[in-house]
Amino acid sequence: xxxxxxxxxxxxxxxxNRSRRLYIETYGCQMNVSDSEVVAAIMQQAGFTxxxxxxxxxxxxxxxxxxxxxAEQRVRGRLDLFRLQKQRMPGLIVGVxxxxxxxxxxxxxxxxTVDLVAxxxxxxxxxxxxxxxxxxxQGVNTLLSREETYADISPVRTDKNGVTAxxxxxxxxxxxxxxxxxxxxxxxxxxRPSETILREVRTLLQNGYxxxxxxxQNVNSYCEPAAAESxxxxxxxxxxxxxxxxxxxxxxxxxxxxxxxxxxVLYTIAMYPNICNHIHLPVQSGSSRIxxxxxxxxxxxxxxxxxxxxxxxxxxxxxTTDIIAGFCSETDDDHAQTLxxxxxxxxxxxxxxxxxxxxxxxxxxHYPDDVPTEIKTRRLNEIIALQNQLSLESNRRDVGKIFIxxxxxxxxxxxxxxxGRTSHNKVTVFPKAKFKAGDYVPxxxxxxxxxxxxxxxxxxxxx
Ligand code: SF4
Numbered sequence: 001x002x003x004x005x006x007x008x009x010x011x012x013x014x015x016x017n018r019s020r021r022l023y024i025e026t027y028g029c030q031m032n033v034s035d036s037e038v039v040a041a042i043m044q045q046a047g048f049t050x051x052x053x054x055x056x057x058x059x060x061x062x063x064x065x066x067x068x069x070x071a072e073q074r075v076r077g078r079l080d081l082f083r084l085q086k087q088r089m090p091g092l093i094v095g096v097x098x099x100x101x102x103x104x105x106x107x108x109x110x111x112x113t114v115d116l117v118a119x120x121x122x123x124x125x126x127x128x129x130x131x132x133x134x135x136x137x138q139g140v141n142t143l144l145s146r147e148e149t150y151a152d153i154s155p156v157r158t159d160k161n162g163v164t165a166x167x168x169x170x171x172x173x174x175x176x177x178x179x180x181x182x183x184x185x186x187x188x189x190x191x192r193p194s195e196t197i198l199r200e201v202r203t204l205l206q207n208g209y210x211x212x213x214x215x216x217q218n219v220n221s222y223c224e225p226a227a228a229e230s231x232x233x234x235x236x237x238x239x240x241x242x243x244x245x246x247x248x249x250x251x252x253x254x255x256x257x258x259x260x261x262x263x264x265v266l267y268t269i270a271m272y273p274n275i276c277n278h279i280h281l282p283v284q285s286g287s288s289r290i291x292x293x294x295x296x297x298x299x300x301x302x303x304x305x306x307x308x309x310x311x312x313x314x315x316x317x318x319x320t321t322d323i324i325a326g327f328c329s330e331t332d333d334d335h336a337q338t339l340x341x342x343x344x345x346x347x348x349x350x351x352x353x354x355x356x357x358x359x360x361x362x363x364x365x366h367y368p369d370d371v372p373t374e375i376k377t378r379r380l381n382e383i384i385a386l387q388n389q390l391s392l393e394s395n396r397r398d399v400g401k402i403f404i405x406x407x408x409x410x411x412x413x414x415x416x417x418x419x420g421r422t423s424h425n426k427v428t429v430f431p432k433a434k435f436k437a438g439d440y441v442p443x444x445x446x447x448x449x450x451x452x453x454x455x456x457x458x459x460x461x462x463x
Contacts, residue, residue: 022048023057024158027075028065030215030254031186032098034166036063037155039097039123044156046127054085059093059130064100066181068356072100083113093133097123099185103360105142114138120171120186121145144172144187151196154203161409163438164211165204169197169238173217175257177284178295178363179327179355182217189217194224194233194241201245210406210438211250214242219253220260236264243272248440250406251275252425255282259297261306266313277314278348278425281306282322286341287334290327295362300341307345318348318394318424325383326355326376328367335379342386348394348424350387354380388450395426395448402444402458403428409437428453 022043026036039061040050051057060082065071079094086092095116096108102119109117115133118126119142129139149171157165173182174189201212216222224233233241235253243251251274258281269275281303285291288299298306310317323338342350354376357369403422411417411429419429420441429452430443443455 019047019049020058021051021056022059022061023051023054024061024063025054025078026063026158028063028067028071028098030166030213031168031171031217032063032065033158034155034168034215035098035120035123037158037166038150038153038168039063039126040156040158041153042123042126043130046130050156054082057092059095060085061095061097061126064096064098066099066103066185066358068353068358070356075100079111079113083111086113091134093130095126095129095133099181102142102144102185103181106140109138109140116140117142119144121148123150124148146188146190149190149192149196151192154200161437162208163406163408164213165209166215167197167200167204167212168192168215169219170216170222174221175218175297176295176362178293178367179324179358179361181358181361184360186217189221191222191224194238197238198241198245201242201249205246205249208438210248210440211252212242214239214251214253216253217255218257218260220256220262220265234264236262236268239265239268239275240272243268243275247274249274250423252278254280256280257297258283258303258306261310263309263313266310269317270314276423276425277316278318278320278423279310280320280322281310283341283345284322284324285327285330285334286338287330290330290334293329293367294324294327300337304341304344316424318426319345320349320351320425321345321347322351322353323383323387324353324355325380326371328355328363328370330355330371330379335382339382339386342383342390346394347387347390348426349391350383352380352383352387392448392450395450395453398426398445398453399448400445402442403453403455405430405441405443405455407435407437407439407441422453426453427451428455430455430457433457 024036026032062078064075082094093115094113096114097118101117108114115138116129117140121144122141125141132139170191172187172189176183220235222235222238283303286300357364405420405422405428407418407420411419416432417429418432421427428443435441442458444458445453445455447454
């Protein structure tokens with residue numbers, strides 16, 4: 001019986017007359033979304049076509065998050081799926097990008113599914129890494145850089161609404177909070193030249209975008225050193241320059257650090273109506289003892305003083321936050337202090353998590369992860385329940401008011417309704433009437449849930 005020969009292995013790599021198709025899957029924070037847009041631009045320049053369908057792809061890149069263990073578990077699940085896809089499509093190239101790539105490096109090559117690994121500062125080398133992988137050579141590049149900001153690369157926008165866009169203004173973080181992997185996976189802080197940020201904003205305006213969110217791990221420490229006779233560009237000055245580009249462009253920013261939230265930023269927000277009245281100010285804990293152990297660089301009192309200053313200078317400013325439940329050595333009293341701070345702060349919304357020990361962090365190296373999981377979960381549930389109540393109270397205070405909402409697209413529930421956000425970052429749903437995505441719409445709030453404002457289009461506004 002003649003032996004079957006697998007003729008596919010004689011096939012030459014992808015024929016030149018069809019550009020190779022790239023599928024990018026993104027997990028984690030807005031910074032990763034923005035990075036995937038940079039990756040898409042680099043690969044497009046190298047002749048790839050971006051596809052939204054993994055089944056059509058010649059190359060699959062997954063941009064990963066390492067902030068908590070379950071984020072990495074999700075990626076492992078996807079890699080299992082890619083292994084099956086690879087069995088169906090021999091020659092398929094699989095690459096892992098982002099924070100998990102930076103943290104695990106060569107280890108990710110071990111299961112044979114992954115052909116290349118590239119850290120957040122290595123995306124310019126992706127075309128070469130893919131080329132090598134196509135000729136059977138696995139590759140890893142996880143060098144972190146003190147300069148790289150991808151400032152000269154115009155991101156390929158992956159959002160579908162064409163209304164809002166992220167603009168990365170800096171990379172890395174110098175804070176080294178005890179629980180956080182970011183400084184190890186994204187490296188030291190570096191600010192992008194302001195002229196390249198303004199150029200990207202102008203391009204977005206020309207392409208009809210109506211809102212930009214300036215992105216960084218800690219935007220308040222943005223700093224473009226003084227060139228010749230000009231002054232140092234601080235975050236407040238950058239914010240002002242972006243706002244001055246066009247009064248019809250809404251400007252948001254994320255993420256801030258309480259220890260660097262200085263008054264100049266607050267006065268700048270108060271001065272420009274198109275800078276949104278919303279500040280995301282992660283607190284993490286209400287206990288000064290825990291904040292010190294977390295190396296957050298501020299106490300409860302310092303944080304609350306900043307909150308009071310924000311509300312003094314921008315009375316209608318919405319405040320959202322991040323909270324970690326169950327950090328090392330957290331007692332019931334520490335937890336109670338977190339709940340009391342939330343009540344005092346009256347947050348509009350929050351991202352809330354159980355502490356997840358991350359390998360290599362100061363906490364993992366020095367502190368036992370000694371709060372039992374069931375206690376972490378109970379405390380997290382109490383924090384979530386309180387925040388749902390605070391969010392509902394905050395939204396109820398908006399019923400009867402009129403806000404200018406930037407429409408972003410059709411509501412998930414019905415094409416007869418649009419959704420968008422108010423200046424204070426509240427998702428609002430209203431009947432479409434004659435409006436479309438990209439329009440500023442005066443909406444009178446008639447009712448709400450803890451997550452959404454619901455309203456009707458009206459002629460006037462009282463913002
Ligand atoms: S400020 Fe702290 S929590 Fe935020 S990215 Fe930097 S190290 Fe991580």
